Amino acid sequence: MGVNNMHATDGTGIWGGGFIGGLVAGIAMGLVLHFGANLVELLGGLIPGTGVAVAVGWTVHLSLSVVFGLLFAAVASRPMVQEQVATFTDYVIGGLLFGAVLGLFAGGLLFPVAMQGAGIATFPLPFLPVPGVAGELLSALVFALGHLVYGLVLGAVFATINGVTPVGLHKRVPLVR
Structure with missing residues (x-):
């Protein structure tokens, strides 16, 4: 059915694509979380002893993003x-499916375990932009x-690093093959 499009048989494109893809995707997601509901701040608050810290939240989030990019x-x-x-x-559809499964795993298992470890029993948390059920x-x-x-x-990003580009892109950008 499909064709093997992985051009980097030595693994550089695969692991580089996972690392860079995870990092860039983590930044994009982090911006959504940060500006959407202060959720990056929440990640910082889940690390014992750090309090609520945006910088810690970004560090944790981007680290996890790279790990999941490599996965x-x-x-x-x-x-x-x-x-x-x-x-x-x-690849984009595969990424969307991966993101959806990751969201279910993170929201259903990782996040509740981290909340319990940080001693946070329930929402609402004080830094959510809207209180109560609406905030949740x-x-x-x-x-x-x-x-x-x-x-x-x-x-x-993973596809692009591995030489798989959108249909027709090579016609508009001569350097892309």
């Missing part, structure tokens, strides 16, 4: 996956949107 690279480079992935759009709903929506943005950007 995406490991999954995307598997022969079974490569048989199904042929185009830039395939806003946070959940921003969290979900952020993970979809992460996946979209991750898939696009």
